[in-house]
Amino acid sequence: MKHNLMITLIFALIFFVSCEKDMKWINAGDPQADSAEIAKICGEQEAECGEVYITQYYGNYHHVFCGKCGGGFYCNNENKCEKTDTASDNNEKCTNGTFKCHSPFVSHICQDGEWRHYEECPEDEICDDGTGQCALETGATREMTCTNLPENAEWNTVVKITQTWNGEEYIPSNEGTFNEEASTTECRFKCISGTEWTGSSCITSLTWSKKADAIYTWEEALSYCDNLTESGYTDWRLPNIDELMTLLINVDRVLNNCQVSEANDCLSWNDCWSCSTCTETGTQSSNGTSCDDWSTYYYEDGRYSKLGDAGWFCSSSVVSDDSDYAWCVDFTDVIVEKSDKHYSASVRCVKFKSDSDTDTEPVQTNPCDSNPCSSVANSTGSCTVIDETDFHMMHDYSCGCNEHYNWNDSTLKCEPETQTFYCADKPENSTWNSVSSYTQTWDGTGWSPTASTTSYNETASSTECRFKCNSGYEWDETKCKLKELPECSSESTIPCKDSSTSLMWSSANTSGKDWDSAVDYCSNLNEEGYHDWHLPTIDELRTLIQNCPNTETGGPCKVTNSCLSSSCRNDDYCNGCGVHNDGSLSKLGNSDLPSYGDPRFWSSSVNSGNTNSAWEIVFSHANINSYSKTEKKYVRCVRKY
Numbered sequence: 054m055k056h057n058l059m060i061t062l063i064f065a066l067i068f069f070v071s072c073e074k075d076m077k078w079i080n081a082g083d084p085q086a087d088s089a090e091i092a093k094i095c096g097e098q099e100a101e102c103g104e105v106y107i108t109q110y111y112g113n114y115h116h117v118f119c120g121k122c123g124g125g126f127y128c129n130n131e132n133k134c135e136k137t138d139t140a141s142d143n144n145e146k147c148t149n150g151t152f153k154c155h156s157p158f159v160s161h162i163c164q165d166g167e168w169r170h171y172e173e174c175p176e177d178e179i180c181d182d183g184t185g186q187c188a189l190e191t192g193a194t195r196e197m198t199c200t201n202l203p204e205n206a207e208w209n210t211v212v213k214i215t216q217t218w219n220g221e222e223y224i225p226s227n228e229g230t231f232n233e234e235a236s237t238t239e240c241r242f243k244c245i246s247g248t249e250w251t252g253s254s255c256i257t258s259l260t261w262s263k264k265a266d267a268i269y270t271w272e273e274a275l276s277y278c279d280n281l282t283e284s285g286y287t288d289w290r291l292p293n294i295d296e297l298m299t300l301l302i303n304v305d306r307v308l309n310n311c312q313v314s315e316a317n318d319c320l321s322w323n324d325c326w327s328c329s330t331c332t333e334t335g336t337q338s339s340n341g342t343s344c345d346d347w348s349t350y351y352y353e354d355g356r357y358s359k360l361g362d363a364g365w366f367c368s369s370s371v372v373s374d375d376s377d378y379a380w381c382v383d384f385t386d387v388i389v390e391k392s393d394k395h396y397s398a399s400v401r402c403v404k405f406k407s408d409s410d411t412d413t414e415p416v417q418t419n420p421c422d423s424n425p426c427s428s429v430a431n432s433t434g435s436c437t438v439i440d441e442t443d444f445h446m447m448h449d450y451s452c453g454c455n456e457h458y459n460w461n462d463s464t465l466k467c468e469p470e471t472q473t474f475y476c477a478d479k480p481e482n483s484t485w486n487s488v489s490s491y492t493q494t495w496d497g498t499g500w501s502p503t504a505s506t507t508s509y510n511e512t513a514s515s516t517e518c519r520f521k522c523n524s525g526y527e528w529d530e531t532k533c534k535l536k537e538l539p540e541c542s543s544e545s546t547i548p549c550k551d552s553s554t555s556l557m558w559s560s561a562n563t564s565g566k567d568w569d570s571a572v573d574y575c576s577n578l579n580e581e582g583y584h585d586w587h588l589p590t591i592d593e594l595r596t597l598i599q600n601c602p603n604t605e606t607g608g609p610c611k612v613t614n615s616c617l618s619s620s621c622r623n624d625d626y627c628n629g630c631g632v633h634n635d636g637s638l639s640k641l642g643n644s645d646l647p648s649y650g651d652p653r654f655w656s657s658s659v660n661s662g663n664t665n666s667a668w669e670i671v672f673s674h675a676n677i678n679s680y681s682k683t684e685k686k687y688v689r690c691v692r693k694y
Contacts, residue, residue: 095119100132103168104161122167152185160185193218197227199240205255209243210235230309251295252307252389253314259296261360262289262402264449266425268463271367271379271394278402289402294320294370294380294389296403300359304333304350304387311389313380320373320380322391333387344388351386358384365398397463426452431467457495469495476518477507482533482582483520487513525582536581538694543642548581550694551640554596559586559690561645561654568667568682571655575690586690590614591658591668591677593691597640601630601675612677618662619679629675639672646687653686 098105100119122134129135147153147163154160160180161168174180174187181188194217199208209232216223225239231250232241244255262283269277274291281289293315301308310330312319319325328334328344355361367381378391381398392398421436435453451460454467461468475490493500502516509528510519522533538557541549547560559580566574571588578586592614595606603626604610610627629638636643639652646652652672660666660679668679669686680686 091117091119098132101134103132105132154180154182154185160187189218191218191220195223197223199227199229201229201240202242203254205245205248206231206242207245209233209241211237211240214238214240232305249299250308251314251316252298252301252309252311253295253319254316256295256299256316258406259292259299259403260286260406261300262404264360264362265400267465268397269400270397274367274398274400275369277400281402283402286404288404290404291367291369292401292403294368294382297366297368297380297382298389300362300366300384300401301357301382301387302359303357306333307331307387307389313389315370320370322372322374322378324374326390331389353385355384357387360401362399362401365392365396366401367392367396367398420450425450425465429465429467431455431458431469469497471495472500474500474504476505479507479520480532482523482526483509484523486510486519486521488515489518491516523582525580538581541640543636543640543644545641545644547641547645548583549641551596554593555693556593556596557583557692557694558597558641559692561641562688563647563650565685566655566688567685568655571686571688572657574688578690580690583692586692588655588657588688589691591617591656591670594654594656594670595677597672598638598670598675599640600633601638603627604629604670604675604677610677612668614658617658617660617668619660620662622677622679627677629671629677632674634673636672638675641689654689655686 094117095101095105098119102120102122104118119132147166147168149163149166151163152160153163153168160174162185163169178187178193179190180186194215196213197216198213199211202208208229214225214227215238216225216227227240229240229242231243232239233243235241244250247258248255249258262278262281265274265277278289278291281287283289295314295316298308298311307330312325313331314320314325332344333350334344350357353363355363357363363385365381365383365385367379370380372378372380372391375391377394379394380389381392382389419438421438424434424436426432426436427434429452431454433453433455437451437453439449439451451462452465452467454460457470458467459470460466471492471494473490474493476485476488479485479489491502493502493504495501505517507518507520509521510517511521513519522528525536526533527536538548538550539545541547541551541558548557550557559575559578562574575586575588578584580586591612592606595604595613598605602608608626609623611621611623612627613621634643636646643652653669654672656668656670658668660668663679665682666679667682668677670677
């Protein structure tokens with residue numbers, strides 16, 4: 054047995070000397086420990102290669118590197134040099150890049166097919182069996198100093214806390230947050246005496262005025278506070294957003310997270326505001342443009358204000374990237390948000406507290422003690438203090454009003470009632486001129502404007518029930534009937550009727566339309582109350598030709614509804630009767646045509662030999678031609694009557 058041990062020690066010493074240049078170790082005591090002692094450790098551990106972990110061995114070593122195996126051998130899991138299996142791929146006994154735990158405190162990595170020392174875990178970490186890497190053990194703790202103490206603030210009450218690793222991070226955070234309630238486990242701070250928390254900083258304590266009796270726009274609010282004299286003080290002003298936020302109570306998210314602050318020069322809507330920080334719900338819509346579920350915190354009982362206020366109050370701080378808006382606080386549903394300066398809101402003024410100021414908050418007296426209703430017009434003189442649970446009122450009192458008058462909480466007046474008067478039915482084929490109902494207001498003795506009967510009148514009115522006949526109809530004292538149309542002639546108004554053909558013709562459209570557009574134009578035409586117009590066929594269009602026997606209906610020109618190919622156009626006759634620009638070749642003359650141009654009118658008839666073309670008539674010489682549908686021509690629509 055001793056013989057075997059001696060051989061092993063000799064082998065270990067020889068191996069150690071041959072591998073001395075590869076030796077690495079971590080010495081817990083003597084950094085100059087000699088190599089012989091290390092070789093002795095490797096031998097006594099029956100180790101030939103790799104790293105061996107030794108706990109407090111002689112009080113000096115954590116682990117030592119016993120050497121590298123020679124060619125044809127690899128270091129196995131028992132730190133023995135074992136002959137390489139030449140049949141294995143690449144002679145590897147581990148997969149390069151993989152990790153394993155050598156001990157609870159040391160991890161190894163596979164390099165060149167061998168396990169090599171990779172990392173000794175820090176004091177508060179252990180080797181993770183799942184990954185083979187060092188990581189904090191869940192439940193590990195550490196002591197950390199609190200940070201983020203603002204100016205004019207003090208810790209409430211500890212300056213250090215114990216943090217616990219939860220697998221992802223140390224909790225709780227050591228970053229300080231404002232909280233008046235003391236804690237020994239969280240980093241909390243409070244403002245020092247004489248200062249108040251704004252949500253971003255501790256500022257000098259403030260004195261607040263009574264709430265204004267009326268609501269004001271932003272400019273009006275600035276002027277109101279600048280000119281206010283109250284309790285003998287004249288140095289009142291509209292509070293900035295930091296000062297206004299000091300009135301918020303019973304909310305944590307907004308006070309601790311909203312970045313909007315004049316003191317910190319953060320007044321940009323785009324950079325400083327978000328639903329998640331400046332509303333108490335912290336819930337933002339999926340598209341990021343609005344706040345969801347804000348009504349969760351909707352209370353008008355004043356629970357979110359130190360002074361029991363509800364509703365909108367605006368500050369003097371202007372939105373830096375939109376000067377038409379100012380920063381405001383809604384104490385009803387806990388929102389710090391911008392508001393148009395033209396919007397009217399409630400007002401409280403502020404001043405820095407001086408030595409002569411009392412420490413008490415403004416006294417809220419009974420508003421009805423002075424009976425402000427006694428001087429309100431149309432009031433019964435009765436005054437009622439508004440219940441805090443009334444969610445519809447902005448002020449703290451209301452006045453009783455006479456019959457047909459209602460109390461307006463915004464203007465503090467008894468406003469006359471209004472009602473809607475609905476007109477009686479109008480006759481068929483007519484339209485209102487111009488309202489079917491209108492608003493009546495009580496004038497003290499009756500409703501104004503008075504009730505109106507429905508009547509025919511071509512002059513529009515917004516206070517009487519008037520109607521007029523639709524286009525194409527006329528009033529005959531009892532109903533709207535179709536207008537009697539004139540017989541078509543060069544002097545007649547258009548639309549007109551042609552009794553000889555039972556056709557009615559529309560006015561001409563001379564803007565120039567291709568054939569498809571001409572068809573659509575007639576299909577959608579509403580003229581003189583008629584909706585059933587169409588683009589005329591070539592036979593219908595020829596009925597308008599006069600004083601040219603060659604192309605008049607029944608003339609020798611062969612182009613008709615039953616002959617629509619190019620071969621039907623016999624030039625001797627279809628060329629018409631020479632140029633006549635005086636309109637004499639058309640039953641309708643030139644009365645509704647421009648004084649210039651060539652009056653070419655589309656028909657709906659398509660050239661049967663070339664469907665990309667359609668037939669037209671040029672009324673300046675009664676010529677009948679076929680042209681590409683993309684050409685632009687005049688349009689006159691027709692209907693049967």
